[in-house]
Amino acid sequence: MPLTGRNFLYLLIASGIYFLSARFAVLLFSLEPGNIALIWLPSGIGLLMVLRFGYWAVPFIVVASYLANSAGMAAVLSELAWLHTSTAALSNGLESALAATLMRRLLPEGLQSFQDIFPFVFGVCLVSTAVNSTILVVNLVMAGFFAVESSWMIWLILIVTNSLGILLLIPLAQAVLQAWESRLQMRLGDAARCIALFIICTGMTWLAFDMFAGFIFLIMPALMFLAVQGRKESVYVTLTVTVGLTVALAAENYGPFQLQTDEWSRLYLLSYLYSLIVLVLGTELYQRDLLSEVQARQSWQYRAHHDALTSLGNRSLFIPLLENEMKRAERMNRAFALALIDLDNFKSFNDSFGHALGDKVLKEFAQLVRKNLRDIDVAARMGGDEFAILFPETPMSEARHAVERLRKQVEKLTIKYHGRTIQFTISSGLAEFIPHEKHTSDAILGRVDQLLYEAKRQGRNQVQA
Ligand SMILES: Nc1nc2c(ncn2[C@@H]2O[C@H](COP(=O)(O)OP(=O)(O)OP(=O)(O)O)[C@@H](O)[C@H]2O)c(=O)[nH]1
The missing domain is CATH 1.10.1760 (Arp2/3 complex 21 kDa subunit ARPC3)
Structure with a gap:
């Protein structure tokens, strides 16, 4: 430098x-x-x-x-x-x-x-x-x-x-x-906990020299707790002040570290401080390892079950949810609906305007889907330009209304791209799952796919139910 x-x-x-x-x-x-x-x-x-x-x-x-x-x-x-x-x-x-x-x-x-x-x-x-x-x-x-x-x-x-x-x-x-x-x-609760533990550590140090030597041991669990629960900076500020205070008080009299000779008392005091620091440092770093491992696992699980482009769930998240819903519908004797949606002529978007615009269209569409759904509905990107929506406990009439509304909103949606205005449409197949009819998830998806194919065949920009 x-x-x-x-x-x-x-x-x-x-x-x-x-x-x-x-x-x-x-x-x-x-x-x-x-x-x-x-x-x-x-x-x-x-x-x-x-x-x-x-x-x-x-x-x-x-x-x-x-x-x-x-x-x-x-x-x-x-x-x-x-x-x-x-x-x-x-x-x-x-x-x-x-x-x-x-x-x-x-x-x-x-x-x-x-x-x-x-x-x-x-x-x-x-x-x-x-x-x-x-x-x-x-x-x-x-x-x-x-x-x-x-x-x-x-x-x-x-x-x-x-x-x-x-x-x-x-x-x-x-x-x-x-x-x-x-x-x-720092949240208020965290700050209060850190301040309380700081007071305990410094207070116990003081009392150990002034009243009862055994108080020095109470610092360890307090510092360990802080190292596990507190923020890094509060751990090390408290540790530094506690260690400094211990030596400053020992300079007046050796307190809990009093042995027969000054030399041994010093070594005793230094061994305690050294162990305390390494122990707290080790706990804090170990806790950091655990946290980053949990975060890595969570982010890995999220990436395995979500589509990176649209942040919607993917096929591997959707199928188990669909199968759960099939079992629930059977048990409760309530119907649910399933829609498959495909963007119309999406290939020509990519070919005419490039992949970047294609990606933008997919993102905007996913955004619109999210805005339109109830909390209990589940949307997923099944692959390419194909999306699925599961409407739990929903009869066909309501689901059809929801998908039609989405189709109309897409029709009106305009996307600005490099000074051009782009529009697109969607086609959808929609089916109702009636309990007690024996189905598998593949069979029900196949049925909806046929309806989607029918919508495409009949001119696109429509819902076939
Ligand atoms: N930009 C972009 N394109 C994708 C992505 N995934 C798949 N595609 C393209 O999406 C297109 C899907 O086309 P199809 O659904 O087969 O056909 P289509 O042109 O939409 O025609 P119809 O479905 O019959 O209306 C293909 O050209 C794929 O390359 C993606 O993540 N981003």
């Missing part, structure tokens, strides 16, 4: 957000001793910047990271603080570039399905943060920031904290962006 003036401005703004989130993390999510932030949102922001603006974003990330860390590093390091801060900043830039490269390779469409969790968690997050953490830990040990013995623990914590930033922000950004593009429309 080229670095235009506008992109430069956006990158400056994004760098500002990166800087603020780093300062914010140090203020809110840092735990003594060691002052290591337990959620590092800049990892997610850096990745989003490279995904959006390409590798041009890397120098911006490096500068933002340098500025965010320089004061803290200078305060604890007496020598070469600039060198260690630069190394850490370059390493952060490398992490974002690497994560974006992996994301483009492994998940070019973003997070779409349950299958994407494995490459996201173990490919994108783990590889990029492990590389960054290794460089950071070596750099900090060389700076004398901490002893070699505690380096493996810090290495592990850095991997998880940076991963949390990516795990939280990528699904959140993706969901918010999609909601924005689809002009977020």
Whole structure:
């Protein structure tokens, strides 16, 4: 992506957000001793910047990271603080570039399905943060920031904290962006449910630290419920706020995560947060898979039973409905009527004006049929220019009236096409099905077809009953 003036401005703004989130993390999510932030949102922001603006974003990330860390590093390091801060900043830039490269390779469409969790968690997050953490830990040990013995623990914590930033922000950004593009429309009931679950999650977090540690477990079912029933963006907003709140409260005291030592308490807290995020992400993506499977099945069924041009039912939808109606008529001892309609001289329309006009005529006719029928009548396109209408519980006189009315309306219908006015007519065969006379659907259709043939033979534009 080229670095235009506008992109430069956006990158400056994004760098500002990166800087603020780093300062914010140090203020809110840092735990003594060691002052290591337990959620590092800049990892997610850096990745989003490279995904959006390409590798041009890397120098911006490096500068933002340098500025965010320089004061803290200078305060604890007496020598070469600039060198260690630069190394850490370059390493952060490398992490974002690497994560974006992996994301483009492994998940070019973003997070779409349950299958994407494995490459996201173990490919994108783990590889990029492990590389960054290794460089950071070596750099900090060389700076004398901490002893070699505690380096493996810090290495592990850095991997998880940076991963949390990516795990939280990528699904959140993706969901918010999609909601924005689809002009977020939420029904009142949905919104109320999302707000209630948000309050439960944040409320339970608070109470777990303030009153009873067990409340922390109640967050899981609430988040699961939201992941299954709620909208994507509300799931990830609630998850991010809950995770942020948990760490911010743990920075004051470890609450439900209090173990014998600070180090183990931190690992306990991080394991909980990591599991919570992966669990919610997995549930939401799995639910998305199920929904798209149901939608695919519904649309496949619809296409199998409907004609794409006119949207009327097709033969395979119509025949079972006809057979049902035959059984019902028999049981209730009530007659029904069946009409077959064929457009007159339709072949010459196609030949004279082209297939596109032929299609337009078929669509206009289907529209007219739909407008003319009662809710209980069933119309279908049986193939080519032939249509069928089933009139349940209707005697011949009424059905004949309906088909005649349709014939007259077609006669009057004019279709404008490339400056020309086109008209057409229809012929129809119509028969009444009398219960107790033994029929099959083929036989009754054959009978109506004969009547249609008779209408054509007698000059078209008429109904033969
Ligand atoms: N444009 C268009 N034409 C179609 C479609 N399906 C079938 N046709 C054409 O519809 C015509 C059907 O012609 P017929 O019903 O056999 O004959 P006709 O010209 O209507 O003559 P009569 O039925 O005897 O009045 C054929 O030329 C088919 O190619 C379609 O989906 N679109």
